[in-house]
Amino acid sequence: MRTIIVIFLLFQIQSAIGCNCVKIKALATNQKENFLYSELIFIGELLKSNNDGSYEFQIIELLKGKHPGRNVIGKYHSSCSVIPKMTDKIWIVYADLDENGIIDIHECGLSRSFDFPFLRHKQAFVPPPLDLNNHDRTLSMIKQFQQMAKYMEKALKVLRKEIEQLRKWRKE
Numbered sequence: 085m086r087t088i089i090v091i092f093l094l095f096q097i098q099s100a101i102g103c104n105c106v107k108i109k110a111l112a113t114n115q116k117e118n119f120l121y122s123e124l125i126f127i128g129e130l131l132k133s134n135n136d137g138s139y140e141f142q143i144i145e146l147l148k149g150k151h152p153g154r155n156v157i158g159k160y161h162s163s164c165s166v167i168p169k170m171t172d173k174i175w176i177v178y179a180d181l182d183e184n185g186i187i188d189i190h191e192c193g194l195s196r197s198f199d200f201p202f203l204r205h206k207q208a209f210v211p212p213p214l215d216l217n218n219h220d221r222t223l224s225m226i227k228q229f230q231q232m233a234k235y236m237e238k239a240l241k242v243l244r245k246e247i248e249q250l251r252k253w254r255k256e
Contacts, residue, residue, distance in 0.1 A: 103163065103164035103190075103191045103192055105191065105192035111203070111242070114194065115194065115246055115249065118178045118193055118194045119148065119178075119250060119253055122148060122149075122178040122179060122180065122193070123148075123149050123179065123180050123181045124146075124148065124149035124151060124156070124177075124178075124179045124180070124181055124187060125146075125147040125148035125149060125176075125177065125178050125179070125250060126141070126143045126144070126145060126146045126147055126148075126149075126151075126156070126176075126177050126179075127143075127144045127145040127147065127174065127175070127176050127177075127247070128141035128142055128143045128144055128156065128174070128175055128177055129141065129142045129144060129172065129173070129174055129175075130168050130170065130171050130172065130173050130174075130175060130197075131155070131171060132171060133167065133168055133169050133170075133171055136159075136160075137159055137160030137165075137167050138157065138158065138159040138160070139157075139158045139159070139167060139168050140155055140156065140157050140158070141155065141156045141158065141168075141175065141177060142154055142155050142156075143155070143156060144174070147247075147250045147251065147254055148250070148253075148254060149181075151185075152185075156177075156179075156187055157185075157186050157187070158179065158186060158187040158188065158189060159186055159187075159188070161182070161188040162188075164190055164191045164192065165188055165189060165190065165191065166189040166190065166191050166193075166195060168189070168197070170197065170199070173197045173198065173199050174197070174198040174199075175195060175196065175197050175198065176194070176195060176196060176198070176243065176246070176247065177189060177195045178190070178193040178194050178195050179195070194246070196243075198240075198243065201236070201239040201240055201242070201243045202235065202239050203239070203242070
C-alpha cells in the first residue's frame with residue numbers, strides 16, 4: 085500500500101512541477117497533430133524578449149491561421165509556456181491565441197529556433213553534452229563540435245521537410 089501511495093505522490097509532484105509532454109515516437113504524427121491543434125503557425129524573427137515574460141515576433145511567413153498585423157505579441161501564460169530569449173533569431177512558431185490575440189507557445193510543441201532546431205524525438209534529438217572528463221579536452225571538444233554539426237545537419241533537414249509539409253497542408 086505504501087508503494088502505491090509513494091508512486092501516486094511522485095506523479096502528483098511531477099505534474100505540479102512542470103509540463104508532462106508525451107513523447108510521440110512518430111515525428112510525422114506529432115507534426116500533423118501540432119498543425120491541427122495550433123491556432124497560429126508562422127516563421128518569424130524574434131524582435132523583443134522582455135523580463136516580464138512578454139516577447140514580440142515579426143512574421144516572415146504565415147503557415148496557418150490569420151493575424152491582423154506583421155508583428156505578433158506573446159507572453160508567458162503558464163508553467164508550460166516557452167519564453168523565447170535570443171532576439172534577432174528566426175523561429176518556427178506553433179502557438180495558441182488568447183482572447184486578446186496574444187500568443188502562447190507551449191513547451192511540448194514543435195516551436196524552435198533555426199539556430200537550435202532540435203526536438204525531443206527519436207528522429208531529431210538533442211546532441212549529448214560535452215565530455216569534460218576526457219584527458220585531452222581539446223581533442224574531445226573538437227570531436228563534440230563535429231558530432232554537433234552532424235546533429236545540426238540532421239535537425240535542419242527535419243525542419244526543412246516540416247516547413248515543406250506545412251506549406252502543403254496550408255494549401256489544402
